[in-house]
Amino acid sequence: DAKTTQPPSMDCAEGRAANLPCNHSTISGNEYVYWYRQIHSQGPQYIIHGLKNNETNEMASLIITEDRKSSTLILPHATLRDTAVYYCIVRVEGNAGNMLTFGGGTRLMVKP
Amino acid sequence: DGGITQSPKYLFRKEGQNVTLSCEQNLNHDAMYWYRQDPGQGLRLIYYSQIVNDFQKGDIAEGYSVSREKKESFPLTVTSAQKNPTAFYLCASRVQGLRGYTFGSGTRLTVV
Numbered sequence: 001d002a003k004t005t006q007p008p009s010m011d012c013a014e015g016r017a018a019n020l021p022c023n024h025s026t027i028s029g030n031e032y033v034y035w036y037r038q039i040h041s042q043g044p045q046y047i048i049h050g051l052k053n054n055e056t057n058e059m060a061s062l063i064i065t066e067d068r069k070s071s072t073l074i075l076p077h078a079t080l081r082d083t084a085v086y087y088c089i090v091r092v093e094g095n096a097g098n099m100l101t102f103g104g105g106t107r108l109m110v111k112p
Numbered sequence: 113d114g115g116i117t118q119s120p121k122y123l124f125r126k127e128g129q130n131v132t133l134s135c136e137q138n139l140n141h142d143a144m145y146w147y148r149q150d151p152g153q154g155l156r157l158i159y160y161s162q163i164v165n166d167f168q169k170g171d172i173a174e175g176y177s178v179s180r181e182k183k184e185s186f187p188l189t190v191t192s193a194q195k196n197p198t199a200f201y202l203c204a205s206r207v208q209g210l211r212g213y214t215f216g217s218g219t220r221l222t223v224v
Contacts, residue, residue, distance in 0.1 A: 041200070043116075043216050045215070102156075
């Protein structure tokens with residue numbers, strides 16, 4: 001799986017958009033970009049994933065650059081409950097045996 | 113509701129003792145995983161299983177053992193051979209395809 005690089009921490013004001021970047025310059029054509037988040041002392045929670053096109057769901061939006069070497073997770077209206085560590089992961093799909101490789105992630109602090 | 117149940121939430125062990133962490137899922141997922149997380153770190157893979165009666169070592173399998181006798185269950189035993197077992201342990205499962213992983217709420221193991 002391709003390696004990802006994320007800033008270790010970010011702050012965001014409550015109600016504002018949180019934009020979390022991720023670099024994955026060695027991503028291959030069949031690797032998807034996944035985002036998870038982990039609230040303190042809980043298991044990680046799936047947020048969103050994508051291959052080439054931008055994606056949106058009830059939690060967030062995922063913007064992937066045209067060359068696929070980086071992506072941005074957008075939380076449109078951050079709340080205090082969005083304070084968590086956010087992990088960006090790239091991996092090949094199709095085999096249930098493939099495991100996730102988590103790095104250090106970005107610790108997002110949403111402030112009132 | 114379907115999900116993954118890990119028990120207990122907190123576990124204390126004396127040095128030299130083996131201890132077994134429970135992981136049960138009712139999602140009918142084929143693959144199950146065990147991860148270890150140390151404070152401020154990402155997740156590291158211990159073991160994973162794609163089907164019943166089969167499992168593979170992850171990156172840090174030494175000092176751990178698993179079994180997969182039933183599709184729903186994937187218990188992890190932390191043996192006395194594990195030199196530094198104090199950590200947060202997470203169990204996950206997934207089904208083949210593009211869906212994300214589902215994580216349990218974790219077990220925090222402390223060696224006293």
